[in-house]
Amino acid sequence: MNKKFWEQKNVLITGHIGFLGSWLTNTLLELGANVVGVDIVKSRKGSVLIAKSKNFKGIKADVANLKSLAKIISTNKPQIIFHLAAEAIVSRANNNPIRTFKSNIEGTWNILEIARKTKSIQAIVMASSDKAYGAHKVLPYKEDAALKGDHPYDVSKSCADLLAYTYFHTYGVPVCVTRCGNIYGPGDYNFSRIVPDAIRCALTDKKLLIRSNGKFTRDYVFVDDIANGYMLLAEKLAHLELGGQAFNFSDENPMTVLKLVDKIYKIAGKKPNYIIQNKVKYEIKHQYLDSNKARKVLGWKVKHTLEEGLQQAIDWYSRLLRK
Ligand SMILES: NC(=O)c1ccc[n+]([C@@H]2O[C@H](COP(=O)([O-])OP(=O)(O)OC[C@H]3O[C@@H](n4cnc5c(N)ncnc54)[C@H](O)[C@@H]3O)[C@@H](O)[C@H]2O)c1
Numbered sequence: 001m002n003k004k005f006w007e008q009k010n011v012l013i014t015g016h017i018g019f020l021g022s023w024l025t026n027t028l029l030e031l032g033a034n035v036v037g038v039d040i041v042k043s044r045k046g047s048v049l050i051a052k053s054k055n056f057k058g059i060k061a062d063v064a065n066l067k068s069l070a071k072i073i074s075t076n077k078p079q080i081i082f083h084l085a086a087e088a089i090v091s092r093a094n095n096n097p098i099r100t101f102k103s104n105i106e107g108t109w110n111i112l113e114i115a116r117k118t119k120s121i122q123a124i125v126m127a128s129s130d131k132a133y134g135a136h137k138v139l140p141y142k143e144d145a146a147l148k149g150d151h152p153y154d155v156s157k158s159c160a161d162l163l164a165y166t167y168f169h170t171y172g173v174p175v176c177v178t179r180c181g182n183i184y185g186p187g188d189y190n191f192s193r194i195v196p197d198a199i200r201c202a203l204t205d206k207k208l209l210i211r212s213n214g215k216f217t218r219d220y221v222f223v224d225d226i227a228n229g230y231m232l233l234a235e236k237l238a239h240l241e242l243g244g245q246a247f248n249f250s251d252e253n254p255m256t257v258l259k260l261v262d263k264i265y266k267i268a269g270k271k272p273n274y275i276i277q278n279k280v281k282y283e284i285k286h287q288y289l290d291s292n293k294a295r296k297v298l299g300w301k302v303k304h305t306l307e308e309g310l311q312q313a314i315d316w317y318s319r320l321l322r323k
Pocket of ligand 1: 014015016017018019020021038039040041062063064083084085086087088089102103107127128129130179180181182183184190
């Protein structure tokens with residue numbers, strides 16, 4: 001990363017208590033940035049956020065509240081914004097569509113609308129998702145695939161993604177979006193996701209309940225590689241004129257859920273122990289991304305193999321579960 005770029009830079013991160021937000025916050029503080037975090041919760045068990053720096057301030061606020069967000073931005077004057085705050089769990093989004101749309105769509109238009117009126121903001125990198133594409137037959141997904149989610153989480157990301165597009169094309173707001181595959185690694189406390197759930201079951205000798213038929217295909221990418229991708233985008237947005245663009249981030253190594261689970265059990269030194277429930281509704285069957293654009297335009301590359309990343313994650317969860 002470009003330390004010179006980040007030193008003393010004023011950065012706002014929404015969702016900084018979350019899995020990816022805590023990694024980004026820690027990395028930016030190490031590089032000397034002044035970080036303000038905004039999250040709807042004050043703290044969370046399992047968050048890897050360190051944030052013991054005089055350059056850090058955490059604020060409890062809802063991104064769906066325009067007034068409080070505008071006040072935070074006018075007081076703290078960020079030059080760079082990473083907008084990650086969202087309802088990020090598919091099952092919770094299905095159970096709470098209105099709350100999901102408020103956080104994921106209204107929260108996004110609030111950030112963009114404030115940025116439209118705040119000329120000092122140099123770059124906004126916004127978390128869309130591979131799910132923003134919805135289901136397509138052509139694999140791997142490239143950035144020009146249509147955004148056509150079918151279910152609440154997916155649609156919330158399709159909408160947020162299009163909002164970023166229009167705020168750049170109509171108002172020149174310097175925003176670009178990321179569409180990442182499944183992120184995993186130390187600090188993901190969301191145990192409804194397959195990697196944390198499989199590791200926890202392997203480490204505690206509990207039976208893993210696989211909700212799909214085990215044959216759904218996904219790609220998995222280590223959280224530190226994704227944090228690097230976000231930072232590269234922010235660093236390069238202005239001089240490479242990346243406004244209004246989307247970037248896929250993936251390790252381009254798709255696999256079935258069963259293959260992933262077998263790998264996790266093998267690395268953890270345990271015998272696979274799971275039941276295939278085959279009961280999911282509303283999930284895309286096969287989805288994985290082409291990251292050629294990020295590699296070519298940003299010079300981004302995956303630094304952690306799946307095996308190394310999973311080993312790091314397993315070590316972290318074993319410490320967490322011992323506490
Ligand atoms: N983890 C993945 O595999 C993945 C893949 C693609 C995209 N994404 C996207 O990346 C972003 C970060 O994901 P994550 O895995 O760190 O999720 P996470 O759930 O760990 O973090 C999201 C954070 O946002 C906060 N938040 C939720 N609603 C809010 C609101 N209304 N106001 C303020 N804060 C709010 C939550 O409290 C949480 O701390 C999300 O936008 C997610 O949709 C994640």
